[in-house]
Amino acid sequence: LLNTMGTGNSDYIEQQEVHVKNPHLDSLEEDILYHFDLGTKTHNLPEMFGDIKFVCVGGSANRMRSFAQFMHQELGMPGDRDDIRDICAGTDRYSMYKVGPVLSISHGMGVPSISIMLHELIKLLHHAHCRDVVLFRIGTSGGVGLAPGTVVITDKAVDSFFQPQFEQVVLGKVIVRSTELNKGLAEELLSCSTEIPDLPTAIGNTMCTHDFYEGQGRLDGALCSFSTEEKLEYLRKAYEAGVRNIEMESTVFAAMCHVCGLKAAVICVTLLNRFEGDQITTPHEVLVEYQQRPQLLVSRYIKKRLGLI
Numbered sequence: 001l002l003n004t005m006g007t008g009n010s011d012y013i014e015q016q017e018v019h020v021k022n023p024h025l026d027s028l029e030e031d032i033l034y035h036f037d038l039g040t041k042t043h044n045l046p047e048m049f050g051d052i053k054f055v056c057v058g059g060s061a062n063r064m065r066s067f068a069q070f071m072h073q074e075l076g077m078p079g080d081r082d083d084i085r086d087i088c089a090g091t092d093r094y095s096m097y098k099v100g101p102v103l104s105i106s107h108g109m110g111v112p113s114i115s116i117m118l119h120e121l122i123k124l125l126h127h128a129h130c131r132d133v134v135l136f137r138i139g140t141s142g143g144v145g146l147a148p149g150t151v152v153i154t155d156k157a158v159d160s161f162f163q164p165q166f167e168q169v170v171l172g173k174v175i176v177r178s179t180e181l182n183k184g185l186a187e188e189l190l191s192c193s194t195e196i197p198d199l200p201t202a203i204g205n206t207m208c209t210h211d212f213y214e215g216q217g218r219l220d221g222a223l224c225s226f227s228t229e230e231k232l233e234y235l236r237k238a239y240e241a242g243v244r245n246i247e248m249e250s251t252v253f254a255a256m257c258h259v260c261g262l263k264a265a266v267i268c269v270t271l272l273n274r275f276e277g278d279q280i281t282t283p284h285e286v287l288v289e290y291q292q293r294p295q296l297l298v299s300r301y302i303k304k305r306l307g308l309i
């Protein structure tokens, strides 16, 4: 890349545009981001979103509102944190909140739900001419051999065969994409975690499945086709392959960010240790506190990057 800014500042050279990888988009006169209730003709996307540097996504709409309110406080933003409005209020598919350079969006559960959101999010960042954006998925997961409440920073996002890839059927054929995440970012997050008291954190592989019950080897679904021994054997194999937690979105998140040149990380707290059980029996207040842990970590990273600490 050429340093066209004429500042001699090497930071500019590293700045990355968001790449959409679709030649057909150029010929669209208008792009309607249907599930966000936003569009290139109805909204001034560069004005609304051009200053975004950090995007945080997570499954639940309420949790992503709480994260936005938390960031409002942490960044010392003016106004009342309770007044932050849902930019996607025109649709109940996803919720979106903007706090200065931070965008917080919900993605629902599972690969199809997050993948629809990511198509529209990546196009939004592209239409808004955002540069140098970092994406985080903050979520919950089942731990594999870790104490409940441990924060796992994903090294590799792997599929149910422990392979670092995401497979998608396109026009009746399987397309395979790499799920490589940014190693430097994971290391930086791990280093931030050591500065926060009482935040047990590990780096490990995250397994992404297409189901919460049988797909994650649970014995407590409406259906179960295997024995307790078979379940434990699978979890042991996962552990040996470096898997430390299981969730339902990481592979497609990593794959889409990788293709589009977005620096990305996955940070999920474990709600239970799957070697010990399947049901989530932890009290509600404890679960709420656990779910704040990835938020604390990402907030610290953002504040450091903004020079606030």
Ligand code: R2B
Residues within 6 Å of the ligand: 059, 108, 109, 110, 139, 140, 141, 212, 246, 247, 248, 249
């Ligand atoms: C973690 O939690 C959800 C299932 O309970 C799912 O979205 C995930 O990845």
Ligand code: URA
Residues within 6 Å of the ligand: 140, 141, 142, 143, 212, 216, 246, 247, 248, 271
């Ligand atoms: N989310 C998952 O996908 N699995 C768990 O076990 C817990 C949360």
